[in-house]
Amino acid sequence: MQAPAGVPREFFARDATELAPLLLGAVIRHTTNQGTVAVRLSELEAYRGNGEDPGSHAHRGVTPRTRVMFGPPAHLYAYFSYGMHVCANIVCAPDGQAAGLLLRGGEVVQGVELARVRRPTASTDRDLARGPARLAAALGIRLAQSGADLLAPPFTLELPAQPAAVATTARTGVGGEGGGVAFPWRFYIPGDPTVSPYKRHPKLAP
DNA sequence: CGCACGATTTGCT
């Protein structure tokens, strides 16, 4: 549509750790028959598909679920976790390479009312999209939408007007080999109240 | 075909 000078797909055809800082502060928008919800991203986590990243779903190679991560960039990779949660990723890296950015936190900047309906348990607006499963729920993303193009309806992706401040730590939910100082691939905007509260990896320094 | 586990959230003590 009319994405004014929309973000070219090639912009996403780079490594996850390189793309993450550029997407902090970006706005992702999802429109359904219920309405539109937009979230400004404040926290991301990078995953690679190569054998080098034990924490990645694509670590073991291509499977029916993860094949989206190996596909062209700027697509949605959604997965189901703990029997109750859906989490959303932005696929990046060139076609054929598996990499993704897990959307871990953000601020609802449009469609707050609809987001509240989708997340009745959120006590404050700040909590609407603070956390991976919360963010996906607020946007109304479902499992079946995995593989959808994020640069075409019903999605919209806008880059930040100016680069956001960036801080990095170890990945939050990844234990064992994938966690720790070897993979400081959690990117967030320091001081942003919508950064997820989930406990940090135990072994890490404050 | 069956089993073990997870890129988490929520609610109660």
Place this chain on the structure above:
DNA sequence: GCAAATCGTGCGA
């Protein structure tokens, strides 16, 4: 602060 809830996915037999 801690433990339960819950089911799709992927691996082993």
